[in-house]
Amino acid sequence: MSPTPVNVTVTGAAGQIGYALLFRIASGQLLGPDVPVRLRLLEIPQGVKAAEGTAMELEDCAFPLLAGIDIFDNPTDGFAGTNIGLLVGARPRTKGMERGDLLEANGGIFGPQGAAINAGAADDVRILVVGNPANTNALIAASHAPDVPSDRFTAMTRLDHNRALSQAATKAGVPVSQVRRLTIWGNHSATQYPDLFHAEIDGAPATALTDDSTWLTDDFIPTVATRGAAIIEARGASSAASAANAAVDHVRDWVHGTPKGDWTSAGIVSDGSYGVPEGLVSSFPVVSRDGRWEIVQGLEVGDFSRERIDASVKELVEERDAVRSLGLI
Ligand code: NAD
Ligand code: LMR
Numbered sequence: 001m002s003p004t005p006v007n008v009t010v011t012g013a014a015g016q017i018g019y020a021l022l023f024r025i026a027s028g029q030l031l032g033p034d035v036p037v038r039l040r041l042l043e044i045p046q047g048v049k050a051a052e053g054t055a056m057e058l059e060d061c062a063f064p065l066l067a068g069i070d071i072f073d074n075p076t077d078g079f080a081g082t083n084i085g086l087l088v089g090a091r092p093r094t095k096g097m098e099r100g101d102l103l104e105a106n107g108g109i110f111g112p113q114g115a116a117i118n119a120g121a122a123d124d125v126r127i128l129v130v131g132n133p134a135n136t137n138a139l140i141a142a143s144h145a146p147d148v149p150s151d152r153f154t155a156m157t158r159l160d161h162n163r164a165l166s167q168a169a170t171k172a173g174v175p176v177s178q179v180r181r182l183t184i185w186g187n188h189s190a191t192q193y194p195d196l197f198h199a200e201i202d203g204a205p206a207t208a209l210t211d212d213s214t215w216l217t218d219d220f221i222p223t224v225a226t227r228g229a230a231i232i233e234a235r236g237a238s239s240a241a242s243a244a245n246a247a248v249d250h251v252r253d254w255v256h257g258t259p260k261g262d263w264t265s266a267g268i269v270s271d272g273s274y275g276v277p278e279g280l281v282s283s284f285p286v287v288s289r290d291g292r293w294e295i296v297q298g299l300e301v302g303d304f305s306r307e308r309i310d311a312s313v314k315e316l317v318e319e320r321d322a323v324r325s326l327g328l329i
Contacts, residue, residue, distance in 0.1 A: 005036040005067035007122065009082040011113065012089025013041035013071075014050035016237060017130060020244035021086065022054060026063040030084075030248050031255060036067040042078030043071065043089070075116035082121040084255075086247055087113060087141065090131025100322055103136060107328030110137040114144030114153075121148070128250055129155045130243060134188045135267045135281040136319040142269065142281070143329040150279075151292060154254070155267030157192065157283035159239065159246035160184040164194040164224045168201075171209055171220070178202045183285040183296075184224075184265035185274075185305075186312025187319075192283065193308035194224040198299055221308075258287045263296050274301060274309065280316045 008025055012018050018041075024030065025037055039058070043051045048071060055069045072078035079085060091105035110129070117125060125148060129138035134155040142153035161184050169176040182199040186192050196216065199206040210216060223230075231239045250266060258264055267283045270276040273295045274284070285296040301309065323329050 003034070003036060005038040006031055006083045007038050007040060007081050009040040009042055009078055009085045011042040011075075011078070011085070011087050012047075012131060014043050014047040014054060015089060016240040017088045017243050017247070018051075019054060020241045021088070021247060022058060023061065024244065024248050026058055026061065026066040028063075028065045030251055032252075033065075036065045038068045039066065039070070040078055040082065041069065041071045042075060043073060045073045047089075048073050075113045076120065079113070079116040080120040082117065082125055084251060085117060085121065085125060085127045086251070087127060087129045087137070088131055088247075090137065092132075099319075100326070103133065103319060103323050104326050104328070106131070106133065106137050107140050107323055107326060110140040111144045111328055114141035117141065118145035118147050125152055126251070126254060127153045128247060128254075129153070129267075130247055132188070133319060135283075135316055136323060138267060138281045139269075139279075139320060140323055140328050150269040153269060153281070154250070154293065155188060155281050155283075156243075156247060156250055157184045157188050157265045157267050158250040159243050160188060160192055160194065160224060160227075160283070161265040162242070162246055162249070163227045164196075164220075167220055167223055168196060168199060168206065168209060171215065172201045172206070174201055179206075180262040181285075182206075182265075183263070183299075184283045185309045186283055187316050188267065188283070189312070189315060190225050190229070191312040191315045192225050193305065193312055194221055195305050195308075196220070197302065197305055198285075253288050254293065255288075255291060257289060257291075263287050266293055268293050268295070271295065273297065274299075276309075276313050277317065280313065280320060282313060282316055 041051045138155040183195040263285045272278040276282045286293045
C-alpha cells in the first residue's frame with residue numbers, strides 16, 4: 001500500500017517564489033523520494049487564475065509523487081488538514097507605506113491564516129513563514145493559533161544562512177560544504193547578525209575570517225544583511241529561486257534532521273535563550289532532532305556579537321510592540 005500523501009499548503013502560490021517552489025515540492029525534494037504530496041494552493045481571488053495555470057504545468061510534469069492539487073481562495077479551506085504550511089503570500093511594501101502600515105496590512109493576512117491553521121490543520125502541522133516581515137508575520141500567525149504548539153511556527157532565515165555560507169566560503173577559498181556552524185541571529189531584515197565566531201572551515205575555527213575585522217565589519221556582515229535589497233536592485237524583483245531553495249532546505253531539515261556536527265539558522269519562538277525575550281520569533285543557531293528545532297546552547301557571545309544581536313532583537317521588540325498596539329496579537 002502506498003503511504004498517505006502529506007498535505008502541503010503554499011500561500012501566494014501564483015507568485016514568483018511559489019512558481020520556483022511548487023515544482024520542487026512535487027518532485028520530492030521537500031520530503032524525500034518516497035513521500036507522496038498533495039498540494040493545496042492558496043491565493044487571493046485575483047491570483048486564482050494564475051494559480052490554475054501553475055497547476056496545469058504541475059500536471060504536465062507527471063510527477064509520480066504528486067497525489068493531487070487543489071486551489072483555494074480562502075484560508076479556512078486552504079489549511080484544512082494541512083501538515084506543512086509554507087506561508088509565502090504577503091502584502092509587499094509599496095511607495096509611501098510606513099512600517100506600521102506594512103505590519104497592519106500583513107496582520108490582516110497572517111491573523112486569519114493563523115486562525116484557520118488553529119481551526120483545521122492536522123495535529124502535526126508545521127509552518128514556515130516566508131512572506132515579509134517574516135518574523136513578525138510568524139508571531140502574528142502563532143498568536144492566532146492558541147491550540148497549536150508555538151514551536152510549530154517558524155520564520156525563514158535560511159536564505160540569509162545560505163548567503164552567509166556562500167560569502168564565507170568564497171572568502172576562505174573553499175567549497176561551501178567545508179563551512180559549518182555559522183549563525184544568523186535576530187530578524188530577517190538589514191539588522192540581522194551573521195555570526196562567524198563559532199564557524200569552522202574544514203573542521204578548524206574560522207579565525208582567518210574573524211581576524212580580518214575590516215572584512216567582517218565592512219564587507220561580510222553588510223553584504224549578507226543587505227543581499228535581498230541588492231538582488232531587488234539588480235533583478236528588479238526580489239529573490240525567488242534562492243528563497244524557494246531556502247524554504248526547501250528549512251522544511252527538509254526540520255522533518256529529516258540537520259547533519260551531525262553542524263547547525264543551521266531558523267526563526268523560531270524564543271524560549272529566552274541568549275537573552276532574546278521569550279515569545280519573540282528570532283533567528284537562532286538550531287539543530288533539528290526528532291522533527292523538532294532545538295536552539296544550540298552554550299555558545300560564547302562576545303561583546304562584538306552581543307551588540308549586534310541586541311540591535312536586531314530590539315527591532316523585533318519594536319515590531320512586536322507595534323502589532324500589539326494595533327491589536328494584531
Ligand atoms: P509575489 O508578489 O511574486 O507573489 C506573492 C503572491 O502572494 C501573489 O501571487 C499574491 O496574489 C499572493 N497573496 C497576497 N496576499 C495573499 C493572501 N492573503 N493569501 C494568499 N496569497 C496571497 O512575491 P514573491 O516574490 O513570491 O515574495 C513573497 C514574499 O516573500 C514577499 O513578502 C517577499 O518579501 C518575501 N521574501 C522573503 C524571503 C525570506 O528570506 N524570508 C526571501 C524572499 C522574499
Ligand atoms: C530577501 O531577503 O531576498 C527578501 O526578503 C527581500 C525582500 O524584501 O523581499
